[in-house]
Amino acid sequence: MKPMGALPPEFAQQDGLLAIGGRTAANWTAQAGDTPLFVYDMEIVAARIARFRAAMPAIDLHYAIKANPHADLLTAIAPLVDGLDVASAGELEKALTFKPAQAISFAGPGKRDDELVVAISAGATLNVESEGEAARAFAIGERLGQTPRMAVRVNPDIELRGSGMRMGGRASPFGVDAVRAAALVKAIVAAGADWRGFHIYAGSQALDAGAIVETQAATIALAARLADEAGCAPPLVNLGGGFGVPYFAGDVALDVERVGDALAESLAARPQTLADTRFAIELGRWLVAEAGVYLTRVIDIKQSQGETFVIVDGGLNHQLAASGNFGTVVRRNYPIAVASRMGDLSTEPVTVVGPLCTPLDRLGDKVALPSVEVGDLIAIFMAGAYGASASPAAFLGHPPAIEIVTGL
Ligand SMILES: Cc1ncc(COP(=O)(O)O)c(C=O)c1O
Incomplete structure (x- = not known):
């Protein structure tokens, strides 16, 4: 057995x-x-979202639609969250029927030119994953006569301990290495794009509240350091997500209230550079699994x-x-x-x-x-x-x- x-x-x-x-x-x-x-059952999803709101300080909640992009589920969840995160033009087109473009961000390495065209024309935020992608987005924006909205996805020099899927602290196709992120922000601002801030995603499927707390605090510190280096304050810092769910024997559900209390403290003590910054968390499985x-x-x-x-x-x-x-x-x-x-x-x-x-x-x-x-x-x-x-x-x-x- x-x-x-x-x-x-x-x-x-x-x-x-x-x-x-x-x-x-x-x-x-x-x-x-x-x-x-x-x-x-959307009543279960709604209860999760209510729990998140009660536990967290005043931050935005984004739903990563890759977790479940079913149209009826999106209809029900969209009014309950502040933004939708997408990973392809297909997901973006779907998301645009549920949220205005300003509430949609598009992450993912290897965005094709035709995907950038869709995102820039619509006015969604590109979570830019490389200098090359940024250059293509500037060129497309110019051709379309439209100012691209761009956040810089940072490959953080931190990892989310205990996560099932680590996406930070190592060589990665996701985001720009932290050491080059400030230079990319400067280039985006100099090119006249609408710089939206940072997207910093360190991992997925973590059940250890202590690890998430640690990562969020390090993410806030990293965002502040990069903003100082770039010489401009980010309108938004997307702190990533990584909230896991207990799939297997021995897994213990994440203590979201503990994460919320610690995040409230970290935000209250955040560096001055981030005083006017909004923060967001993007979750997939924790909301719907x-x-x-x-x-x-x-x-x-x-x-x-x-x-x-x-x-x-x-x-x-x-x-x-x-x-x-x-x-x-x-x-x-x-x-x-x-x-x-x-x-x-x-x-x-x-x-x-x-x-x-x-x-x-x-x-x-x-x-x-x-x-x-x-x-x-x-x-x-x-x-x-x-x-x-x-x-x-x-x-x-x-x-x-x-x-x-x-x-x-
Ligand atoms: C950038 C990004 N956001 C959100 C998610 C959603 O992760 P989860 O469903 O574990 O919350 C992922 C998952 O890979 C991701 O890569």
Whole structure:
């Protein structure tokens, strides 16, 4: 038997039939007409956002739409956040239907010229990742007769300790090394662009509040130092994000209130250069992961060499992350349950696999589940972020997962 992550608190106390947004899993699949299916409960997202606002000092909250770009989810989340962060012209075009361009920032190395054209024409902020990108943006701005809005994405000389994905403190394709950032700011200002400030993103999926507190304090100090070097105060410092969620056994949820208290102190004591600066945090998974449940139906159950395999109709083609193939070194089990037997004592370990012809297609590895029958619905939790849009949906030609947003 291998451990699995704890069910999110919103679902952990349920007995009998799994309910999502007040309706049973079976009810959702009946409405959808088929499985597999993602259900995203926006009441859970709204509660997360309310918790963030209560915990944090007066800063902006941006949603990184890469975590879940479903249009109905964006409709519901956009009014609750101050900005949207995008990573391609495709995401930008989507975001522009929900927020004015001034509230949208575009990060990502390798922005193509046609993407810069879309962003500059719309008036979105480019989080500029290199001197070369800045030069292309100036030229495009001139050609369009439009002043580009540009923030400098800094590759910080700090890393976010304990983060699942580190994006600072090392050689990186993301951002401009801190030692060259001030020179780039000067060039942007000299070129007459609208300099919006700094974007400093040090990592993702951190559960250790102490590490986030440390990184945020170092980020504020770095922004102040760079602003002094550049000789101009940034209108905005985007402190990055990195708030993680507990996917696996032993993970403990992030103490956001502790992060908020420490950030309030750091901001109160910030250097004079940043006195008039606004601050933002950009989050993806922390806002939406726990709100999503993936429901997949048992097609077959079979034994092989003493092991029980539960074969379901959805797999890594929709849930790459839950299968352990999205940036994790060691495969571990997401929280998983039988939707009609919530709270039942587990019987024997089973391995839950998808229909794809690859041993990578494993949604639960020797997990303890109540007895399962063909036709049952299996629920995989923590499915609201990096699910449908981050999985190879075309692989092996199965239909895409259905997605339903509730609690709008
Ligand atoms: C620049 C940037 N912003 C936001 C995010 C969202 O991260 P998360 O979903 O972990 O909050 C990422 C993730 O890679 C990122 O690279």
